[in-house]
């Protein structure tokens with residue numbers, strides 16, 4: 001089977017996960033990397049044995065690629081994804097898909113028009129603990145999911161926000177803890193509970209106000225088309241870092257939840273009260289080092305980047321949808337954008353569904 005030639009765009013923190021994952025992906029080779037900071041691209045290429053380092057996507061695409069993975073800051077996802085799709089390249093973009101729904105819709109439309117595979121990276125879906133909850137819902141073992149809960153209690157140093165100029169500004173980051181961190185758990189929540197239809201919420205900048213304008217804390221409620229309801233409680237001000245938790249309760253009364261602690265560590269199903277399968281797993285203990293560096297958090301997630309990147313490469317080869325499509329990724333952004341709007345207006349926000357794929361739109365037109 002043909003070997004896919006890939007490029008990586010954006011050679012910062014998370015790009016190493018992509019290079020390591022692609023090196024472990026059969027039938028794929030990274031031929032170039034690109035960063036607007038050329039020195040960073042060159043250093044990255046040397047560290048990961050990548051033949052070409054360039055400063056622009058035009059130069060990267062000229063290397064004769066089949067696909068790119070996109071690791072630029074969120075507000076720069078759209079321009080790279082649209083340029084790649086328009087050049088006929090398959091694209092796997094880091095989360096969140098974009099920072100506003102109009103941009104997400106333009107990205108999805110560009111991929112549809114070009115007929116390329118478009119995926120968005122939510123590697124936590126590949127945790128066995130997440131797959132187990134999804135399977136328990138599919139098998140009917142918890143009944144219909146009726147209640148969900150997301151808790152994100154992370155710790156970030158002030159330096160996290162000051163080290164990268166783009167972080168913490170509405171213009172260059174697009175949001176705070178919801179957009180950057182909790183988006184992973186919000187993605188899991190909607191994967192488990194289905195289509196979100198209305199959202200309300202509050203946001204606040206409680207601790208890092210001297211350094212950022214986006215939120216470091218948020219609470220929200222979500223109603224889903226099925227009638228299920230959920231709460232979200234997220235912050236980066238918790239010290240110690242208590243990680244993340246996503247919990248689902250079904251009509252059977254069963255609770256299936258996962259906890260990621262320390263942050264970046266593979267989650268476990270800490271509470272599992274499915275009939276006949278009850279398990280409780282203790283995740284917190286005083287001996288675990290909770291506040292770990294970002295590089296370690298990201299490093300622990302590499303095996304799951306690898307699973308999603310391998311799925312993306314297989315999806316291209318098999319002509320099927322990847323595990324997480326652009327449309328799937330739009331749902332978590334829709335919830336987050338609605339929390340921001342609700343916080344701004346003091347109202348409950350009704351969500352509009354994702355635009356239909358091209359084929360369906362043309363049939364109904």
Ligand SMILES: NC(=O)c1ccc[n+]([C@@H]2O[C@H](COP(=O)([O-])OP(=O)(O)OC[C@H]3O[C@@H](n4cnc5c(N)ncnc54)[C@H](O)[C@@H]3O)[C@@H](O)[C@H]2O)c1
Pocket residue numbers: 009010011012013014015034035036037040055056057071072073074076094095096121122123164180298301
């Ligand atoms: N899946 C995960 O667990 C995970 C973890 C961390 C970050 N991320 C996501 O990855 C993305 C990047 O985050 P990061 O922490 O690596 O950021 P970063 O700032 O460390 O790296 C971004 C890089 O993109 C480069 N860049 C900016 N604009 C560019 C352009 N037009 N063309 C080429 N290069 C450009 C910058 O110079 C920088 O080197 C973000 O969207 C973030 O949310 C995902």
